[in-house]
Amino acid sequence: MNLARVARTPSELREWIDGDVGLVPTMGALHDGHLKLIRLSAAENATTVVSIFVNPLQFNQAEDLEAYPRTFDRDLELASEAGATIIFAPSEETLYPRGFATTVSVAGLTERWEGAVRPGHFTGVTTVVTKLFTIVRPNRAYFGEKDFQQLAVIRRLHTDLDLPGVVVGVPTVREHDGLALSSRNSRLSKKERRLAKIVPTTLFAMRERADRGQTDVGALLAAGHAVLAQEPAVAVDYLAIVDPITLEPVESLARGSVGIIAVRVGETRLIDNLRLRQLL
């Protein structure tokens, strides 16, 4: 297998780009969720750029940044196998040169849910994603639906700043027991991994009730919380049913309504979401 070329600077990257360009932004530690994005991009674009950059701006805590898994050689192989043609792996000094002073932020959407728990996190995301769009100039950029709020924020950013190409949201990849793939799953102990199953179980239980015609949001959330109560060791940060664009809680179930959840299992924070009613 040919490995993808590794570009360390924007100018190297631009030189190697040819034809339609797909962008898959990652922080490395690639799993099957990322690989699905890469395969989709490779099917739709002549060039697929996978960026690997552990973005210090989006971490709230220095330890969390330190602890983030870095597996570059393995990532390079996996991404190449999935169809990546260029890995863009800039240094911190390349993306944030001396004197860097610019911030891109999205109001409203970023204030709830993950934004409330992780102050500054989304500003770090929107700043680096803006740079990736302006550097790579993709025809299509692929983001997982697993980070549902992040995807909504990026869609808003993309529209507001007239960034190039289109944003493609890609459905979440799940383990056999339903757990959404995440780089954080590797931090779970065996016991915690068993407990974590309650997260998708809760969402699927809510969708089942929605499928049977329940539209009362209070009743759906009560059903979800009843499931969660089966694992008292799992601490719930939030469980909500929201509008897919504004992320505001809905009063009653509507087209596209999404169940969102965040929990802590031991030291690890997990998030997930599931569409409870089809968009169309």
Next chain:
Amino acid sequence: MNLARVARTPSELREWIDGDVGLVPTMGALHDGHLKLIRLSAAENATTVVSIFVNPLQFNQAEDLEAYPRTFDRDLELASEAGATIIFAPSEETLYPRGFATTVSVAGLTERWEGAVRPGHFTGVTTVVTKLFTIVRPNRAYFGEKDFQQLAVIRRLHTDLDLPGVVVGVPTVREHDGLALSSRNSRLSKKERRLAKIVPTTLFAMRERADRGQTDVGALLAAGHAVLAQEPAVAVDYLAIVDPITLEPVESLARGSVGIIAVRVGETRLIDNLRLRQLL
């Protein structure tokens, strides 16, 4: 004479662009300073896009926004004559669609001088300029040195967000008595217009002393203030000698040091600047 085409939306604009693109961002009310930017762009690019958009985000006061001169038909003629090929004149709804929530800001550089007097002003500028860069994707973008701090902020923004093309700073155009051209000059009464001459006179007096070998910043500023004192009706907001990149006050005159000034003449605020020692 053929008039430039008027694009109201980014997609119209993109359709008409051909070859190298120069961008001249304006808020209309074009004067010879703008026309110099347009002529320079027309000499260097196949397509010259002049944007005309009175950007509500960069006004602190609603009255100031209301009062801003709007002279579209005349601007269209003047810009066309100077070599503009496309006028980009979007509506407010086009640039800031329903739900618009994104802000681009530059820290540090924007906090002093004009930023201190006009809170939020530079954030409005950097947000709209980012959009103009992503919409127009210029090879070269032209800004007047008259707004010296704005130019420094835009250079920082352009580097930090990897915006396309290069930023070209263009020397200030002055009236016969030295007054820098500005859309605001039209607000001056005849008497105020005479008083306003003290602004360039101050800067040129400082440069003359610098040319004669004075490098002591305190002495240069004292000389400037002595000139300003000849017109007590002119209220001084600031007079300073700064580094051309950081805009921090310098301790002694160095290569590239710039004198900057802001005054109020009646109701009108005027700014100006002059390089006191050559960069090279």
